[in-house]
Amino acid sequence: MKILITGGAGFIGSHLAQLCLERGDEVYIIDDLSTGSMDNIRFLMEDDRYRNRLFVTIDTILNHEVMLELTGTCDWVFHLAAAVGVRLILEKPLESIRINIQGTEKVLELCNKFKKKVLIASTSEVYGKHLHAPLVETDNIIYGPSSKFRWSYAASKLMDEFTALAYYRTHDLKVIITRLFNTVGPRQTGAYGMVIPRFVTQALRNEPITVYGDGSQTRTFTYVKDVVSALVGLMEAENAAGEVFNVGGIEEIAIAELARRIVAMTGSTSVITLIPYEKAFGKDFEDMLRRVPSIEKIHRLIGYEPKTDLDEILRQVIQSIREKA
Template sequence: MRVLITGGAGFIGSHLAEAYLERGDDVYIIDDLSTGSMDNIRFLQEDPRYRNKIFVHINTILNHDMMLELTGICDVVYHLAAAVGVKTILDKPLESIVTNIQGTEKVLEMCNKFKKRVLIASTSEVYGKHTHAPLVETDNIIYGPSSKFRWSYAASKLMDEFTALAHYRTNGLEVIIARLFNTVGPRQTGAYGMVIPSFVAQALKNEPITVFGDGTQTRTFTYVKEVVTALMKLMASDQAIGEVINVGGVEEISILDLAQRIIDMTGSTSTIQLIPYAEAFGKDFEDMQRRVPSTQKLEQVTGFAPDKSLDFILSKVIEYINRR
């Protein structure tokens, strides 16, 4: 099988590419390296087993001719290319909206032209300001005002979902939407505000761990290799077509407790420093207090749901950052 991965040089994309190559498939990657990195996939390019199996194009998904060629060649498409991280959204709001909305429109246009099955990577951010748990795919959406640009990311990803589902209902395009909950693991960088690699890096240097807000906000983290398994199983499932499906982990933790657990696991002498949101991100930021997924639908559709513990995930990230 030939697999196209937009954003394939990114954190999740590189793990997905690796999994398909290990299975014996051909992998085509398009990435503009705005947040991805060749470091994530170079070892795959240099592996003699994959010499004629991996094809990397440094380009934008807005390039019509390039997307026409790649989509026509491949059997299935994973659309992972997107603006990444809170910092990126707040620093480059217009670019982020264009990337998310126009980029997804282009991918769907090409997939519809060639009638190729496509999986759209969405995000738990689309749920907005809910405080109940677990979040299920049919929950209402609750956002803050448009003056708070944090919500532009959630709204743009929700628009991607609407566009994909419209293609399914109007054109019969085989689309699958996966809402990812805080994917974590080796190769993830803290450069775009990702909390676990940032905390681990600070702890290993015995620097103060910077917690934004009061630290009572909670998250559920998902191990990247389990996310990849879920995505591959969703792509292979006819039951997933035309559906929105959560992909998330099992353990809810407050950010303050997360910082302390990382200190304990690394044997760090770091202290915890609370930084007000306004100081960290400016006036355009508003946080989500809680994010816990229901993975019941994922399990029903694929027979699989992530179950790796937070300690397991943290140990893998600590090991990776220590090595680097």
């Protein structure tokens, strides 16, 4: 199988590329390195087993000619390229909206031209400000006002979903949508607000662990290898096209408790410090107080269930960051 991964030098994309190469696939990566890094894939590029099956293009997915050739070459397309992370969205709102909406439009246009099966990586952010759990794929969407630019990311990814489903209904394009819930693991950076690598880095340096808000907001976390296995499983499935699937974990934890657990697991002397949202992100930010997925739909189709619990996720991230220090 020939596989194109947009954003393939990113955190999730690099793990997906590794899995596909281990399966024996031929892998094509395109990444502009705006949030991805060559460090994430260099070990794959230097591995003799993959030398003739891994091809990397450093460019934007908005480059029509490059994407035309790559899409025409491959059998499957995993579209992971996007502006990610709350901090990046707030700092570069126009660029983030543009790459998320126009980039996905370009991918879908070319996949439709060549009739290539495509998976669109969306996000749990699209659910908005729900307080109930678990979140089901058919739940309503609740956003804050447009003056709060924190919601621009969620709205742009929701527009990606609408566009993908329109291609499915209008052109019978085989497209699958996945809503990812807080994917974590080695190679993830805290630079764009990702909470676990940020907490772990602070703990290992014995610095104050900065918890935004009062720390009562809850999340579930999913190990990246469980996520990429699910993405491949959905592409292999017969009846996934035209559907939306949550991909997430099941262990809900408050962010303040997450910080305490990381302090204990690292043996850190860090103290936990609460930072008001407005001080951390400015006036454009609102938070989701709870984000827990229902995974019944994906479990019914491909038997997905997360294999890696939170403590093991934290051990893997701690070990990875320690090795880089």
